[in-house]
Amino acid sequence: MTTSGFICGLDAALAVIGGKWKPLILYHLAHEARRYGDLRRAIGTVSDKMLIQQLKELEADGIVDRLDYKEIPPRVEYSLTAFGKTLAEALKPLCAWGTEHVAEVEKVVSRRGTSAAESAA
Amino acid sequence: MTTSGFICGLDAALAVIGGKWKPLILYHLAHEARRYGDLRRAIGTVSDKMLIQQLKELEADGIVDRLDYKEIPPRVEYSLTAFGKTLAEALKPLCAWGTEHVAEVEKVVSRRGTSAAESAA
DNA sequence: CAGCATCCGCGACGATACTG
DNA sequence: CAGTATCGTCGCGGATGCTG
Numbered sequence: 001m002t003t004s005g006f007i008c009g010l011d012a013a014l015a016v017i018g019g020k021w022k023p024l025i026l027y028h029l030a031h032e033a034r035r036y037g038d039l040r041r042a043i044g045t046v047s048d049k050m051l052i053q054q055l056k057e058l059e060a061d062g063i064v065d066r067l068d069y070k071e072i073p074p075r076v077e078y079s080l081t082a083f084g085k086t087l088a089e090a091l092k093p094l095c096a097w098g099t100e101h102v103a104e105v106e107k108v109v110s111r112r113g114t115s116a117a118e119s120a121a
Numbered sequence: 122m123t124t125s126g127f128i129c130g131l132d133a134a135l136a137v138i139g140g141k142w143k144p145l146i147l148y149h150l151a152h153e154a155r156r157y158g159d160l161r162r163a164i165g166t167v168s169d170k171m172l173i174q175q176l177k178e179l180e181a182d183g184i185v186d187r188l189d190y191k192e193i194p195p196r197v198e199y200s201l202t203a204f205g206k207t208l209a210e211a212l213k214p215l216c217a218w219g220t221e222h223v224a225e226v227e228k229v230v231s232r233r234g235t236s237a238a239e240s241a242a
Numbered sequence: 243c244a245g246c247a248t249c250c251g252c253g254a255c256g257a258t259a260c261t262g
Numbered sequence: 263c264a265g266t267a268t269c270g271t272c273g274c275g276g277a278t279g280c281t282g
Binding site: 140141142167168170171174193195 | 274275276277278282
Binding site: 006007008009010011012013014015016017018023024026027057060061062083086087089090091092093094095096097098099100101102104105106108109112 | 127128129130131132133134135136137138139144145147148178181182183204207208210211212213214215216217218219220221222223225226227229230233
């Protein structure tokens with residue numbers, strides 16, 4: 001058994017950033033460390049359950065770092081690890097591609113169910 | 122509201138390549154045009170329904186091109202469009218990143234359910 | 243050979259309530 | 263503030279069978 005499941009690295013990468021909220025998390029964390037609630041507010045429409053879950057997976061993947069200040073009231077900061085930053089680097093071209101072709105993509109995707117683009121006037 | 126659903130191009134890109142079999146399809150099509158059955162065999166464990174569906178979405182997205190030879194028995198070839206090739210280009214670094222860190226990723230992902238790790242050729 | 247229709251399970255995703 | 267636990271929905275993805 002190859003035990004390697006992944007055929008073209010792309011699979012591996014997608015397994016890491018494929019979660020519904022992961023790209024957004026990565027995006028917001030790329031600039032600077034963020035507190036939990038801060039992050040949630042930044043993303044806007046994510047539930048605690050999902051945010052925590054995705055955050056934990058990213059943490060398990062070694063992409064993000066969790067810093068607990070052990071204070072009362074609680075204060076926790078999330079940030080990208082060095083490893084996570086290499087991922088962010090690798091993501092840049094794709095991000096640029098997406099930005100450049102947002103219009104086309106959005107148009108077609110919205111036809112598939114208004115999943116990502118809701119208020120596309 | 123931003124009316125743009127997508128915050129960072131990354132979202133847009135993921136909406137395009139996020140399907141379960143899309144990376145594999147892209148991967149196999151990147152090298153050369155492929156016939157339907159050929160493609161299905163190459164991927165191995167994909168059902169007709171899924172392959173067709175993903176292929177159609179990619180086609181609607183302008184990523185892949187469908188060439189029907191109108192013959193009997195039927196012959197259809199799928200290939201990347203010029204647009205699709207720009208996407209493939211943007212994907213390379215991510216692909217490389219995934220390849221480079223397959224080990225780490227695979228380890229963690231397999232803990233989450235052996236979901237993506239199974240289809241080896 | 244290429245593709246479509248249908249049924250169905252299961253896991254992702256989400257809303258709500260509760261805790262330290 | 264930063265989570266956790268539970269329950270319910272929804273649609274993705276898979277298996278099977280049929281058609282041109």
